[in-house]
Amino acid sequence: MDNAPIIHPSAVVEPGARLGAGVRVGAFCYIGDDVVVGDGTAFGPHCSVQGPTTIGRDNRFIGHCAIGGEPQDKKFKGERVELVIGDRNTFREFCTVNRGTGTGSSITRVGNDNWLLAYTHVAHDCIVGDHCVFSNNATLAGHVTVGDHVILSGFAGVHQFCRIGAHAFIGMGAFVNGDVPPFTMVAQESYGRPRGINSEGLKRRGFDAERIAAIKRAYRVLYVSGAPLAEARITLAELADATGSQDVQALIEFIDSAERPLLR
Missing domain, CATH: 1.20.1180 (Udp N-acetylglucosamine O-acyltransferase; Domain 2)
Incomplete structure (x- = not known):
């Protein structure tokens, strides 16, 4: 079958996983039970995907990504929680994206056409919109909501339960501990502070x-x-x-x- 998944001999794909047409699974990957992967998605070497996780079409996981792991929350007791990822996202090296929590929304969501660069982290119960860029080491704590077309620069960190409005730009190393309105630029201080609108991005x-x-x-x-x-x-x-x-x-x-x- 021409469009059958291509799985490296060293990879482990559990029987309960469902892989779409043209999916590629690289060396030393692990795809767990209750994982659904859409057509054309590719996993580089040493990626792991735990379920329940649903991944859309044409995503790229470059290497050493840990996707769908248990939430880093002491209140988690093993209840069924999920991760849902849309289409055409790119996850660079060592990205981590966790599932939701039973005490939260139970679902972590990542939209479409996002770039998550090396060492970025999306914690439990987060919602990430479309067309976002997370630069290296950008980190979301739990329950964060990120709108469309948001840019997080390198080493930016967002406190739990905060919201980042659409088209906002968070500068390098800024720590965000409150809601950031749409269109706003935030610069690094002890905590991030607004510094104008993201006019160039707009x-x-x-x-x-x-x-x-x-x-x-x-x-x-x-x-x-x-x-x-x-x-x-x-x-x-x-x-x-x-x-x-x-x-x-x-x-x-x-x-x-x-x-x-x-x-x-």
């Missing part, structure tokens, strides 16, 4: 000058005006009404749904 993704100008005005309201958050929220609502900006409205919705303090 331009690369097709945001025109008018959209970026509205986001900049919203940023100034939130971070430059000195107004308390409640007052800034009112001004943002007025700005959204005046401009009709969906991006400003998305920023307001992000603030309103916060469970942790906003990073300010």
